[in-house]
Amino acid sequence: xxxxxxxxxxxxxxxxxxxxxxxxxxxxxxxxxxxxxxxxxxxxxxxxxxxxxxxxxxxxxxxxxxxxxxxxxxxxxxxxxxxxxxxxxxxxxxxxxxxxxxxxxxxxxxxxxxxxxxxxxxxxxxxxxxxxxxxxxxxxxxxxxxxxxxxxxxxxxxxxxxxxxxxxxxxxxxxxxxxxxxxxxxxxxxxxxxxxxxxxxxxxxxxxxxxxxxxxxxxxxxxxxxxxxxxxxxxxxxxxxxxxxxxxxxxxxxxxxxxxxxxxxxxxxxxxxxxxxxxxxxxxxxxxxxxxxxxxxxxxxxxxxxxxxxxxxxxxxxxxxxxxxxxxxxxxxxxxxxxxxxxxxxxxxxxxxxxxxxxxxxxxxxxxxxxxxxxxxxxxxxxxxxxxxxxxxxxxxxxxxxxxxxxxxxxxxxxxxxxxxxxxxxxxxxxxxxxxxxxxxxxxxxxxxxxxxxxxxxxxxxxxxxxxxxxxxxxxxxxxxxxxxxxxxxxx
Numbered sequence: 001x002x003x004x005x006x007x008x009x010x011x012x013x014x015x016x017x018x019x020x021x022x023x024x025x026x027x028x029x030x031x032x033x034x035x036x037x038x039x040x041x042x043x044x045x046x047x048x049x050x051x052x053x054x055x056x057x058x059x060x061x062x063x064x065x066x067x068x069x070x071x072x073x074x075x076x077x078x079x080x081x082x083x084x085x086x087x088x089x090x091x092x093x094x095x096x097x098x099x100x101x102x103x104x105x106x107x108x109x110x111x112x113x114x115x116x117x118x119x120x121x122x123x124x125x126x127x128x129x130x131x132x133x134x135x136x137x138x139x140x141x142x143x144x145x146x147x148x149x150x151x152x153x154x155x156x157x158x159x160x161x162x163x164x165x166x167x168x169x170x171x172x173x174x175x176x177x178x179x180x181x182x183x184x185x186x187x188x189x190x191x192x193x194x195x196x197x198x199x200x201x202x203x204x205x206x207x208x209x210x211x212x213x214x215x216x217x218x219x220x221x222x223x224x225x226x227x228x229x230x231x232x233x234x235x236x237x238x239x240x241x242x243x244x245x246x247x248x249x250x251x252x253x254x255x256x257x258x259x260x261x262x263x264x265x266x267x268x269x270x271x272x273x274x275x276x277x278x279x280x281x282x283x284x285x286x287x288x289x290x291x292x293x294x295x296x297x298x299x300x301x302x303x304x305x306x307x308x309x310x311x312x313x314x315x316x317x318x319x320x321x322x323x324x325x326x327x328x329x330x331x332x333x334x335x336x337x338x339x340x341x342x343x344x345x346x347x348x349x350x351x352x353x354x355x356x357x358x359x360x361x362x363x364x365x366x367x368x369x370x371x372x373x374x375x376x377x378x379x380x381x382x383x384x385x386x387x388x389x390x391x392x393x394x395x396x397x398x399x400x401x402x403x404x405x406x407x408x409x410x411x412x413x414x415x416x417x418x419x420x421x422x423x424x425x426x427x428x429x430x431x432x433x434x435x436x437x438x439x440x441x442x443x444x445x446x447x448x449x450x451x452x453x454x455x456x457x458x459x460x461x462x463x464x465x466x467x468x469x470x471x472x473x474x475x476x477x478x479x480x481x482x483x484x485x486x487x488x489x490x491x492x
Contacts, residue, residue, distance in 0.1 A: 007055035011039040016121035022107035025064070028120045029096040029103065032062035036122075040132040041139060044155065052149040058156060059132070061092040061187040063123035064103075065179065066110055066490070074113040079481045080492040081109030083180075089490065090179040092123045092187035094131070095194065098205060101276065102302055106183075106491045123187075124177075125162075129155035131191035134198075163188045168299075168423055169340055170485065183491035184424065185300050193297035200293065201268035201282065202260070207243045209270055209278035210303050211467040214294065214416055215460075216286050216310035221269060223460040224281045228271045229253040239278060243270040266294055277304075279467050284412060288334035288385050291415035299423035302492055304478055305353065305470050306420060307428045309463035312381065312410040314433035315401055321436070322455035324376040324462075325408035326357055327429035331382035331400070332414045341422050347414070348421075348482050352473060353428035353466075360465035361430070364458050375455070379407035381429055383414030408433070424483040424492070430466070432459045 014032065019025035036059035043057040066089045074082045083089055096103060107118055129151070133139040151157060166172035167181045174180055185193075194205050215221070228242040233253035243249045244257045245267045266285065272278045282298070284290045295306070312325055328349040361376055362368050382401055389397050401409065413429040420427030432455055470478060479492060 009043060009053060009055040009057045011035055011059050013122060016119050018117040018119050019107075020111060020117045022104045022111060025107050025118055025120050026096060026100055026103045029062045029064070029093050030100070032120070032122060033094065033096050036060060036062070036127055037132040040127060040129050040155070041136060044129055044133060044139065047147070047149075047154065052147075053154055056154055057129075058126050060122045061094060061125045061127055062096070063090055063092045063121055063125075064107070064182060065090045065119045065121065066114070066116070066182060067119075068114050068116060072114075078109070078476050079479050079484045080488070081106065081490060082113040083110075083182075083490045084487060088179040089182040090123075090175065090177075091181065091183035091491065092125050094127075094187035094191050095135075095205075098194075102492075110490060125187065126156040128158045128188070128191070130158055131188075131195065134191070134195055158192065159188070162186070163192050165189070165340060165422075167489065181489050184489050190300045193300040196293075196297045200264055200266045200297070202245045202264035203243060203247055203268045203270065205301065207247070207249075207270040207272065207280075208268075208298065208301050208303070209272060209280045210276050210305075211278070211471060212280045212282065212298060212303050212306040213460075213463045213467065214282050214284050214291070214306060214308045214310070214412065216284060216410075216412055218283060219456060220309065220460045221267065221281065221283055223457065224269055224271070224464075225257075227461065227464060228269070229255075231271060238273050239271050240274055241270075241272040243272065245269070266290065277471050279464060286387065287411050288336045288383060288415040291334075291412040292336045292419060295416055295419035295423070295425075299419065299425055303425055304475065305426040305428070305467065306416065307353070307357070307430065307463055307466060308413045308416045309430055309459055310410065310412060310432070311434035312408040312413070312431035314436045315382075315406055315409055316377065317436075319377060319407070319433050319436065321433055322375070322453075323433045324361060324455070324459070325381060325429075325431040325433065326354065326361075326376055326378045327381035327408070327413055327417070327431070328354065328378050329380040330414035330417050330429075331380055331404040331406055332418060333382065333384045333400075334411070334415045335385050336415060337418050337422070341418050345418075345421070347417050350426055350428065350480050350482060352470070352477050352480065353426055356466045356469040356473075357428055357430050357462070359469060360462045363465055364462045377407045380404050381408045381410065381413045381431065382406040383410055383412065385411065387411060421483060424479070424488075426470075426478050426480065426483065428466070430459070430462060432456055 039059045068086045231237040231239040268282045284294045417427045
């Protein structure tokens with residue numbers, strides 16, 4: 001065990017510096033982070049070769065700090081980029097190279113709105129060695145007991161007690177030093193999710209784009225790859241690369257992607273643009289637990305929107321297999337978010353997302369206005385956590401579905417929408433009816449009609465089209481105030 005007499009091995013402690021421009025502030029963050037992680041990696045490599053270091057090795061995350069002393073009125077047309085009252089605000093930062101564009105934008109807004117400098121310094125939060133070496137493919141953290149000394153006696157390791165969602169859940173008002181949160185996630189929380197993303201999706205965080213589609217069927221992946229190859233063949237598309245599971249990247253329409261024999265839990269694919277404004281598709285599989293896991297971790301990347309495009313049960317006799325359901329409300333019986341977001345919290349439909357989805361359906365199907373009602377129903381989508389609810393007493397579920405006026409039933413959409421609300425990520429849902437359990441049309445082989453097959457082929461294209469429409473909108477419109485509380489972090 002560590003005792004009070006054991007010396008600490010620390011990197012040099014650089015002075016705090018103030019900045020009135022965002023670019024040099026972010027460059028300083030990158031420098032401090034690189035120095036800290038290089039220090040930890042160097043000592044860790046020595047420990048692997050030479051054994052236990054002569055002291056406890058520690059380095060710290062960099063931080064951004066803002067001090068506002070006035071109630072001067074600021075430009076609040078954006079729902080982010082400003083603080084609501086005077087005080088000291090701070091956030092620790094990890095991977096500033098990955099978040100360079102985001103950090104530059106957020107710091108610029110603070111400087112413009114408040115007219116005071118930001119300070120960049122070394123924080124008092126240690127960097128766990130696991131996260132420091134995570135981006136280095138040549139370094140592997142051994143299992144506990146593989147070294148001749150306990151790893152946690154010498155290096156800081158991830159601490160779940162300080163890795164949480166207290167800020168986004170609204171349960172943390174101030175840090176221990178009295179400062180208020182400047183960003184929705186601390187550095188430890190971001191690092192935790194970056195590691196989980198790599199594990200679950202088998203693609204690096206660098207590839208994720210700002211517009212994310214979730215689906216629950218492999219068919220959509222095949223359609224996405226076909227679309228991506230067509231875009232890479234079109235010099236006017238703006239897309240420059242397609243990344244498949246295992247970080248396989250192609251830049252031409254005929255690029256080769258190897259078949260992966262061991263697929264990750266949530267295979268993920270990225271149609272990239274140089275500015276990060278492309279589209280990511282995540283096959284989350286079936287169930288609210290997967291939906292929560294995926295969105296919990298993708299949220300730290302601060303995407304501009306995420307949409308669910310998957311299959312659902314149609315609940316109205318007037319629906320046909322292949323019809324679309326555009327969710328404008330959610331009945332939450334998934335239960336996975338009950339502790340973080342109580343079920344009494346309303347999950348509002350976001351006008352910008354709804355308009356983009358409806359327009360995308362019209363663009364792809366070539367139906368307009370009243371004619372859209374032939375193939376699309378707008379209403380409440382119910383999300384449950386029991387796929388085989390039909391095998392139990394149906395009276396309770398059916399009554400609730402009727403009382404809620406639900407038109408569709410699935411296992412993921414409300415979870416994705418609720419986590420979007422919780423994490424301030426714009427969300428939406430467009431589903432395709434694949435069965436009608438209340439009307440004797442169960443999901444069985446051979447039931448797919450030509451209409452159904454045509455609609456499923458269109459569905460992915462509709463989701464992509466909706467994202468492209470959202471990309472054309474100003475951020476001020478997409479990031480709605482409906483997602484922000486009365487006492488929010490300044491960072492998006």
